[in-house]
Amino acid sequence: MSHGLERMVEDAKLAKLIEDAKRHVMTEDERRERSIAESISRSQQEDEAKYNAWYLGDYIETGCENCGRQRVCRCPNGKHRCEKCNWVPEDQAYAPVSNH
Numbered sequence: 129m130s131h132g133l134e135r136m137v138e139d140a141k142l143a144k145l146i147e148d149a150k151r152h153v154m155t156e157d158e159r160r161e162r163s164i165a166e167s168i169s170r171s172q173q174e175d176e177a178k179y180n181a182w183y184l185g186d187y188i189e190t191g192c193e194n195c196g197r198q199r200v201c202r203c204p205n206g207k208h209r210c211e212k213c214n215w216v217p218e219d220q221a222y223a224p225v226s227n228h
């Protein structure tokens with residue numbers, strides 16, 4: 129084998145290694161993209177679940193202890209939330225979602 133041919137074979141091996149490496153990097157990127165997309169859709173689902181849990185249901189007769197208005201609603205999560213000021217008497221805090 130001449131020196132030149134040997135060199136060409138080495139270059140070809142190197143090129144193949146580089147190709148393999150590129151393919152591997154692409155796969156990693158794709159995996160990362162997919163996992164980002166999955167975590168976005170997961171957080172959207174969590175948001176949706178949170179909104180559903182804090183959905184403003186029927187008004188109760190007791191007025192809001194925070195703003196005094198008769199706009200306290202029963203939420204599916206068993207707590208109450210003031211439609212006007214978002215106060216949750218059970219938590220003594222404002223609800224983690226905004227009115228919508």
Ligand SMILES: [Zn+2]
Pocket residue numbers: 192193194195196197210211212213214215
């Ligand atoms: Zn209120």
